[in-house]
Each structure stands twice: as structure tokens, then as C-alpha cells.
Amino acid sequence: MRSLILAAGLVLAGCAHPWNIADVAPGTPRDLVIARAGQPVRVLPLADGGQRLQYTLQPLGRYAFIVDLDPAGRVTSARQVLTETNFQRIEPGRWTRGDVEREFGPPALVDHVTSFQGDVLTYRWAERNEPMFYWVYVDPGGVVQRAHPGMEFINSPQDRD
Known part of the structure; x- marks a missing residue:
């Protein structure tokens, strides 16, 4: 039973999910963010020509993640914003x-x-x-x-x- 739970956890860890944004480093390319976290709920333009990717666990979850990208499509910041x-x-x-x-x-x-x-x-x-x-x-x-x-x-x- 214990090994089944561990296996399920490893499978879920490998799936695309917004929680995978928690450790995205600056400079990470957009495609890798989407591969790890899935498609964002919204994509918004930023004033500098970059993009903001929004991931949310609302309406039932208590977390929302924002990933800001520079104009070249690389991460400048990634954070949980519902604080x-x-x-x-x-x-x-x-x-x-x-x-x-x-x-x-x-x-x-x-x-x-x-x-x-x-x-x-x-x-x-x-x-x-x-x-x-x-x-x-x-x-x-x-x-x-x-x-x-x-x-x-x-x-x-x-x-x-």
C-alpha cells in the first residue's frame, strides 16, 4: 500500500500543474513553464512587451500563481500571489x-x-x-x-x- 501511494505521488509530481511553478527559476523559457504547469487560465500583455501567465486554483483552491515573462519569453518572476x-x-x-x-x-x-x-x-x-x-x-x-x-x-x- 505504501509503495502504491509513493508511486501515485511520483506520477502526480510529473504532471503539469500550477504547483510546479513554485520553483521556476528566472530565465526559464515559456515553453518549459507551460510543459510543467499546463496552459494558463489567462495570458496578459505587460507594459514592457512581455507577458503575464496566470494560474489559479480558484474557485475552491486558495492559491494563484503569476509568471511574468520578458519580451523574449523568459521568466522574470514566478510567485504565489494570494497573500x-x-x-x-x-x-x-x-x-x-x-x-x-x-x-x-x-x-x-x-x-x-x-x-x-x-x-x-x-x-x-x-x-x-x-x-x-x-x-x-x-x-x-x-x-x-x-x-x-x-x-x-x-x-x-x-x-x-
């Missing part, structure tokens, strides 16, 4: 929905609340292995008005009813 430090970069009144999705990928959920006119983008992430939400409130003009974290309660007493 408290990155979310704190969001500037209400300045950032747009496009800025948010360029930096974090598509949200897990787009919702509405009666106390706000506009979309609420929900990102799932983890802080110290605790499941969290990050909500970004975008007005009808596409401008972020507020953003904040919140706990995602899993298996709470309400979930058991």
Missing part, C-alpha cells in the same frame, strides 16, 4: 477591477450585497493554514471602493445542521 502582503497593495479609489484581476487572477466568486451598489469579488486564500476570504468591493464604474479579509468558517456548528 496578505499582496492584498494590502490594493488601493481603494485608485485600483480598478482590471488591476485586481491582473494582479490576482479571476476571483472565486462575484457576488452582490444590498449595502453596496456594485460587484464584490471574493478570493479564497489561506493565512497560516487558516481558510480566509478576501473581499474587494468594485463600484459600477469599475473602481475599487474597499477591500478587506475575513475568516472562512468550515465545519462550524452551522455547517453541521
